[in-house]
Amino acid sequence: MHDQAPPPAPRHTPHLTETTERGAFALARCSCGWTGPARRSRDRARTDATDHAAAPPPVEG
Numbered sequence: 001m002h003d004q005a006p007p008p009a010p011r012h013t014p015h016l017t018e019t020t021e022r023g024a025f026a027l028a029r030c031s032c033g034w035t036g037p038a039r040r041s042r043d044r045a046r047t048d049a050t051d052h053a054a055a056p057p058p059v060e061g
Contacts, residue, residue, distance in 0.1 A: 017049035
């Protein structure tokens with residue numbers, strides 16, 4: 001009987017976020033492809049980016 005090792009844990013790639021401006025709006029973007037909603041408040045767009053980067057990675061099933 002052969003014991004199989006469990007599959008390696010998925011690696012979590014760090015989220016590299018930035019905020020960009022589009023006209024009167026600011027939005028957060030991430031290297032993973034995520035884009036936050038357009039905001040009039042640049043501070044809120046930065047908060048969206050920070051919240052996204054701090055979120056745990058999605059569970060793949």
